[in-house]
Amino acid sequence: MTTDPRTWNAGEMVTAAMLNQEIRDQLNSMFGAWTPYTPAWTAATTNPALGNGTMIGRYLKIGRTVQFHVELTMGSTTTYGSGAWSLSLPFAAAAGAGTRVGLAHAVGTIRAAGHTLVAPLAANFQCFFPASGSVSNLSNAGATNPFTWAAGNGLRATLTYETAA
Template structure:
């Protein structure tokens, strides 16, 4: 993770350690491997239960810019809860600006959607068309945009500004 570079005084002579800390280590953080995290998957009324499904996430944070990817795979014993679905982020979002990520659902159809994050939120709401035959978006649920079953997948990619 990057740190804020120090402020140098006029005439100050940096050492090798200073260069490693202030230059090398900063660049290394930009080229580092992505960090895994396990997103929480919740419902607005009752929570889904993953059981033998899987959820994984990973992120790359450079300064206050965070790139994330999430994959949710439904298992044969997964239950889907009720109410709109919510996925957690690795870091809270900034208090200003809009954040909308891409989401892709695959079950009996492929459906494009969005992950929408409110200012200062640490979670995002999943939106897809209410059914595969309409174009307006609604919250993803046990039956929207498809009736979910084992083997169903949701993929999310997003870049957002973090609060810190």
């Protein structure tokens, strides 16, 4: 939990409590445990349903920079929806120009390396994987990309981006 730094005044008597709050506590917040969050999983046409699968998210926010990681494991009652998948961010992205690219990994009938993408002002991110094993063009992750998902398959995504606030 970071707070804005204190404004010091000339001649002010500095106490141990002030130093602890301004230095120790700020540094502890940067080196502490990541904060858990539960991402929302949606799709462009029909939303997937987690069923008995699992999804965990966690993040570390320092100032307006967030690093986060999501792990989605499909269960036997998971449904995959239709259209491009999106997962919610822990905080909305900043309005700056350009996109933020991170890493994604799909584990199933194959292991596929991919990318994550966050657009300016976005509240969600998307994963992109090769459209097939024989091409390197990237397509949105969905029910059949990078393979037909099944129970026990997993999607992992990691990204660092700037938040709106």
